[in-house]
Amino acid sequence: xxxxxxxxxxxxxxxxxxxxxxxxxxxxxxxxxxxxxxxxxxxxxxxxxxxxxxxxxxxxxxxxxxxxxxxxxxxxxxxxxxxxxxxxxxxxxxxxxxxxxxxxxxxxxxxxxxxxxxxxxxxxxxxxxxxxxxxxxxxxxxxxxxxxxxxxxxxxxxxxxx
Amino acid sequence: xxxxxxxxxxxxxxxxxxxxxxxxxxxxxxxxxxxxxxxxxxxxxxxxxxxxxxxxxxxxxxxxxxxxxxxxxxxxxxxxxxxxxxxxxxxxxxxxxxxxxxxxxxxxxxxxxxxxxxxxxxxxxxxxxxxxxxxxxxxxxxxxxxxxxxxxxxxxxxxxxxxxxxxxxxxxxxxxxxxxxxxxxxxxxxxxxxxxxxxxxxxxxxxxxxxxxxxxxxxxxxxxxxxxxxxxxxxxxxxxxxxxxxxxxxxxxxxxxxxxxxxxxxxxxxxxxxxxxxxxxxxxxxxxxxxxxxxxxxxxxxxxxxxxxxxxxxxxxxxxxxxxxxxxxxxxxxxxxxxxxxxxxxxxxxxxxxxxxxxxxxxxxxxxxxxxxxxxxxxxxxxxxxxxxxxxxxxxxxxxxxxxxxxxxxxxxxxxxxxxxxxxxxxxxxxxxxxxxxxxxxxxxxxxxxxxxxxxxxxxxxxxxxxxxxxxxxxxxxxxxxxxxxxxxxxxxxxxxxxxxxxxxxxxxxxxxxxxxxxxxxxxxxxxxxxxxxxxxxxxxxxxxxxxxx
Amino acid sequence: xxxxxxxxxxxxxxxxxxxxxxxxxxxxxxxxxxxxxxxxxxxxxxxxxxxxxxxxxxxxxxxxxxxxxxxxxxxxxxxxxxxxxxxxxxxxxxxxxxxxxxxxx
Numbered sequence: 031x032x033x034x035x036x037x038x039x040x041x042x043x044x045x046x047x048x049x050x051x052x053x054x055x056x057x058x059x060x061x062x063x064x065x066x067x068x069x070x071x072x073x074x075x076x077x078x079x080x081x082x083x084x085x086x087x088x089x090x091x092x093x094x095x096x097x098x099x100x101x102x103x104x105x106x107x108x109x110x111x112x113x114x115x116x117x118x119x120x121x122x123x124x125x126x127x128x129x130x131x132x133x134x135x136x137x138x139x140x141x142x143x144x145x146x147x148x149x150x151x152x153x154x155x156x157x158x159x160x161x162x163x164x165x166x167x168x169x170x171x172x173x174x175x176x177x178x179x180x181x182x183x184x185x186x187x188x189x190x191x192x
Numbered sequence: 193x194x195x196x197x198x199x200x201x202x203x204x205x206x207x208x209x210x211x212x213x214x215x216x217x218x219x220x221x222x223x224x225x226x227x228x229x230x231x232x233x234x235x236x237x238x239x240x241x242x243x244x245x246x247x248x249x250x251x252x253x254x255x256x257x258x259x260x261x262x263x264x265x266x267x268x269x270x271x272x273x274x275x276x277x278x279x280x281x282x283x284x285x286x287x288x289x290x291x292x293x294x295x296x297x298x299x300x301x302x303x304x305x306x307x308x309x310x311x312x313x314x315x316x317x318x319x320x321x322x323x324x325x326x327x328x329x330x331x332x333x334x335x336x337x338x339x340x341x342x343x344x345x346x347x348x349x350x351x352x353x354x355x356x357x358x359x360x361x362x363x364x365x366x367x368x369x370x371x372x373x374x375x376x377x378x379x380x381x382x383x384x385x386x387x388x389x390x391x392x393x394x395x396x397x398x399x400x401x402x403x404x405x406x407x408x409x410x411x412x413x414x415x416x417x418x419x420x421x422x423x424x425x426x427x428x429x430x431x432x433x434x435x436x437x438x439x440x441x442x443x444x445x446x447x448x449x450x451x452x453x454x455x456x457x458x459x460x461x462x463x464x465x466x467x468x469x470x471x472x473x474x475x476x477x478x479x480x481x482x483x484x485x486x487x488x489x490x491x492x493x494x495x496x497x498x499x500x501x502x503x504x505x506x507x508x509x510x511x512x513x514x515x516x517x518x519x520x521x522x523x524x525x526x527x528x529x530x531x532x533x534x535x536x537x538x539x540x541x542x543x544x545x546x547x548x549x550x551x552x553x554x555x556x557x558x559x560x561x562x563x564x565x566x567x568x569x570x571x572x573x574x575x576x577x578x579x580x581x582x583x584x585x586x587x588x589x590x591x592x593x594x595x596x597x598x599x600x601x602x603x604x605x606x607x608x609x610x611x612x613x614x615x616x617x618x619x620x621x622x623x624x625x626x627x628x629x630x631x632x633x634x635x636x637x638x639x640x641x642x643x644x645x646x647x648x649x650x651x652x653x654x655x656x657x658x659x660x661x662x663x664x665x666x667x668x669x670x671x672x673x674x675x676x677x678x679x680x681x682x683x684x685x686x687x688x689x690x691x692x693x694x695x696x697x698x699x700x701x702x703x704x705x706x707x708x709x710x711x712x713x714x715x716x717x718x719x720x721x722x723x724x725x726x727x728x729x730x731x732x733x734x735x736x737x738x739x740x741x742x
Numbered sequence: 743x744x745x746x747x748x749x750x751x752x753x754x755x756x757x758x759x760x761x762x763x764x765x766x767x768x769x770x771x772x773x774x775x776x777x778x779x780x781x782x783x784x785x786x787x788x789x790x791x792x793x794x795x796x797x798x799x800x801x802x803x804x805x806x807x808x809x810x811x812x813x814x815x816x817x818x819x820x821x822x823x824x825x826x827x828x829x830x831x832x833x834x835x836x837x838x839x840x841x842x843x844x845x846x847x
Binding site for chain 2: 751753754755756757758796798799802803820821822825826829830831832834835836837
């Protein structure tokens with residue numbers, strides 16, 4: 031099992047990624063997340079499925095496409111294909127702040143100690159760490175900076191109005 | 193000046209600790225160079241041709257005398273006794289050791305300075321008019337708006353890994369001394385006919401491989417909406433900016449490829465969703481920040497001083513300097529003084545530790561303890577009494593900081609070029625020095641009048657050659673450094689991109705080539721008041737081309 | 743005949759250094775003339791050592807540099823590499839010397 035942190039604690043990850051959905055009945059049981067495209071193709075059927083469901087987005091996907099489905103989704107997985115590609119920061123903030131998503135937002139890919147501070151501020155609450163990361167150091171990094179100037183998911187107001 | 197709050201101090205301390213840890217992890221191998229690079233760049237640390245280079249932020253170009261003393265201390269203790277002021281008003285050290293950088297940052301933090309976001313693909317230090325708050329042509333003081341942008345952009349969680357670097361400049365005067373047209377976002381404070389304050393928002397300016405002038409995407413934004421609007425622009429850019437090709441990743445390309453109108457539409461659409469959130473500025477938010485930038489206690493003085501007039505008459509050298517390097521101040525009896533960092537003896541923008549300490553002392557003695565850095569790589573003492581000018585000049589002269597050339601030919605911008613820079617393809621400083629030596633005559637410079645000459649050592653254009661009246665670009669042609677000449681650029685309110693005049697010149701030829709260009713101007717100007725740029729725009733390239741290659 | 747040396751930046755100091763291999767093992771020197779110069783066919787042995795030093799976090803960004811043997815020692819072929827080897831081609835600003843000694847404009 032990979033290194034996984036949720037809500038600032040190391041946890042067992044109950045979720046399984048799944049792709050290649052053709053027949054709804056062939057879906058395995060348990061908590062699964064599937065690509066956005068497959069979600070959209072089989073949305074009606076998937077909505078009837080029992081069990082938790084999640085979706086993984088490309089970082090080029092428009093999160094607005096999911097806005098009517100957010101109540102049904104327990105997990106949204108956003109990707110950092112490399113550390114320098116910060117598009118998922120915007121996706122996460124929009125999900126939380128604009129569309130009011132309350133479920134789990136998970137970061138996957140190049141999820142590194144020096145990034146998680148920014149990720150949590152943008153609304154991520156779970157992290158599939160890259161294999162070489164040190165879990166205690168990553169957990170400490172959430173609190174490495176305590177001063178924040180601007181509003182984000184964790185603060186509605188800028189520092190000058192708090 | 194902005195006074196740091198407890199939170200500001202704490203943020204710097206936390207950042208120093210964080211970076212200390214990152215350096216430690218790099219040294220013991222827990223961080224790869226590739227990943228460390230992203231982290232060190234976000235703290236202004238490059239690995240250059242000879243050594244590391246540390247870029248320290250000078251927020252919107254404002255420095256206190258104590259801060260300047262700390263800069264001198266760092267130059268002396270951790271570097272080789274000097275620093276270099278850049279076109280973005282920051283200071284760079286060329287020789288720090290990686291191991292020392294956390295301690296340097298700690299020393300800086302004690303005087304409310306840092307290197308946060310001075311590099312990397314994030315929002316960089318906001319730049320501004322070096323005459324903010326004292327300019328006669330000021331519409332509104334830009335500094336409070338710069339400070340709000342500083343706070344908003346510092347460790348912005350959403351915009352710290354943008355497609356490419358992002359530079360913002362703010363100007364609040366009729367004349368643009370901050371080159372807002374060539375920034376990713378340029379903000380100009382303006383007033384409408386009813387006297388109401390608003391912001392012109394320009395997006396997508398920039399130099400480099402594809403120089404572009406910023407597009408006006410909002411002609412009159414309510415200042416209360418500044419930060420929500422900037423957030424909307426950045427969000428559109430973070431989503432749409434290209435990440436497949438770093439040469440096409442700046443917002444200027446995004447705007448160009450999306451189309452100006454469509455881009456504006458996207459920004460407005462995004463903005464409409466966030467414009468009333470907590471980032472919208474209230475009157476009291478602006479007023480609270482403004483309180484940090486109140487006028488100092490100016491004395492009521494006459495704008496005439498008999499001793500000054502006598503010195504002007506009796507000392508022609510002083511008169512030359514006063515004519516060139518001194519500007520009017522909004523208060524009678526005060527003047528703004530440019531300290532030229534363009535002498536014959538040092539590369540453009542370079543200042544030694546001894547000079548820094550001396551400048552700090554002069555600022556305390558003559559200018560209310562404040563110093564500013566400028567986009568054209570000079571320094572400014574902003575509040576000097578008319579009656580003190582002669583004494584100040586003598587001291588500046590002994591420090592080699594009184595070359596009377598402000599906004600004249602030898603007040604040239606030069607990037608460090610291949611003498612320092614890992615990206616450069618040709619040297620800039622030796623060309624700048626050759627030009628400075630050739631055009632050394634005060635009378636000649638005076639006759640040429642207002643003109644700009646900028647030199648870049650590669651296509652990345654850190655020397656802003658595209659927006660100089662005369663621009664020089666050094667390139668490597670089959671192992672030889674050659675220099676292309678561009679004419680007709682401007683970085684001011686009439687901003688334009690210069691055009692390449694023809695085949696490049698060798699290092700031995702380029703000074704003569706500049707001389708010929710100047711001859712054509714002097715022979716063809718309508719009268720002495722017609723500037724080089726006006727003459728060039730009237731005549732076009734032809735006569736210059738004819739003289740150079742005919 | 744051109745030879746090759748291996749160059750990189752020292753991780754801690756950032757300074758330019760050259761790979762030296764001798765009976766005592768490998769080291770990195772800021773002096774080009776201490777560098778081990780080989781002909782093109784033997785460059786792989788230098789490359790392997792340089793990469794090992796990168797892995798061991800001693801140097802950063804190692805690459806081969808073309809040099810020639812001259813009467814004064816090894817000299818890089820390219821202008822950029824000459825500047826890396828010998829330092830900036832301009833005189834550096836001097837704090838201590840006092841400006842009055844220099845010619846003022």
